[in-house]
Amino acid sequence: NTKLLKRTVKNLGVNEDNIVCCYDGGEAVEIYDQRNNNKNENGQGMFDVVFMDHEMPRMTGSVAAKVMRGKGFEGRIVGVTGNAGTAQKQNFLASGADEIIVKPVHKEAIKVVLSGLVGWGGDENV
Numbered sequence: 001n002t003k004l005l006k007r008t009v010k011n012l013g014v015n016e017d018n019i020v021c022c023y024d025g026g027e028a029v030e031i032y033d034q035r036n037n038n039k040n041e042n043g044q045g046m047f048d049v050v051f052m053d054h055e056m057p058r059m060t061g062s063v064a065a066k067v068m069r070g071k072g073f074e075g076r077i078v079g080v081t082g083n084a085g086t087a088q089k090q091n092f093l094a095s096g097a098d099e100i101i102v103k104p105v106h107k108e109a110i111k112v113v114l115s116g117l118v119g120w121g122g123d124e125n126v
Helices: 002-011 025-035 061-070 085-092 105-116
Strands: 049-055 076-081 100-103
Touching: 002 049, 002 105, 025 049, 025 061, 049 061, 049 105, 061 085, 076 085, 076 105, 085 100, 100 105
Parallel strands: 049 076, 076 100
Antiparallel strands: none
C-alpha cells in the first residue's frame, strides 16, 4: 500500500524528495517529532498532508493522527481505510483526520486531496 500510494503521489507531480514514507503509526509520530521544528520562512511545518492508513502495526493510524494533532500538527490528515463502515470513519475523524479515503485508493481521490494544497503544481492532465 505504501509503495502504491508513493508512486501515485509522485506520478501526480509531487517531487520524490518531498515524500516521506512511514511503515507504522509510531514511526510517523517519531518522524513528525524529529522534523517538527523545521519550519519554512512562512512558519509552515515540514508536512502539508499526511496519508495515514488505519491498520498499521505498533500504533494505528487513528491513534497516530490523535497524537500528531495533540503535538500541534496543522496540516491535512487523510485517513486511509479498507473498512467503509461508518464506525471506523467516525473514529478516524474524531481522532483528527480531515477526510477519509476508502481502499482501494484511486488516483483521482489523491488528486483531489493534493489539489487543495497551496503551491501544488501537479499536471492537471494526469
